[in-house]
């Protein structure tokens with residue numbers, strides 16, 4: 001059964017598949033708990049902590065520059081999906097509207113439904129990171145984080161918060177949901193940072 005969905009990386013792709021990962025052609029849904037119901041009309045995205053507090057509406061987000069992205073997606077449970085196509089807002093474009101305190105060094109990503117995950121500022125402020133509202137040309141399905149999720153291609157996908165609704169800027173690192181429950185604080189797939197070493 002497993003063989004139908006998961007393949008050993010062929011030589012063509014092996015340089016894109018991190019150690020211990022297998023390719024999938026489908027797009028599994030990985031959620032801890034329920035899919036929250038989120039409506040664009042009431043959707044809000046808040047920035048707070050060591051930053052100027054500000055709240056964005058759905059219209060605010062749609063008025064930001066929109067870009068297309070193709071990115072590989074690596075789940076720590078060992079599946080990887082290559083060349084996922086998304087549309088949304090670059091993190092660096094979004095951040096032009098946010099004023100961060102110089103002492104801020106970390107971020108807690110917050111979500112509808114209560115999920116959290118932490119990320120260092122330098123891992124967040126990267127050219128290839130984006131907020132996505134469209135997946136393969138269709139509105140991002142609720143199970144995959146619609147209406148809006150973060151995508152951080154260079155880290156394991158648990159950092160790519162679905163239903164994201166806030167960024168809490170922090171001077172010191174705090175741990176998110178999976179990081180408190182044994183996952184690595186950073187989660188870089190090429191370094192196989194799956195589990196906490198503490």
Ligand SMILES: Nc1nc2c(c(=O)[nH]1)N[C@H]1C(S)=C(S)[C@@H](COP(=O)(O)O)O[C@H]1N2
Nearest residue numbers: 028029030031032075111115144157158162
């Ligand atoms: N809010 C929220 N975001 C989340 C998760 C979650 O449970 N809740 N799971 C994470 C994990 S472990 C993975 S692998 C990806 C899976 O995204 P997908 O369901 O679109 O494949 O979302 C991440 N973002």
Ligand SMILES: [Mo]
Nearest residue numbers: 030075076158
């Ligand atoms: Mo995952």
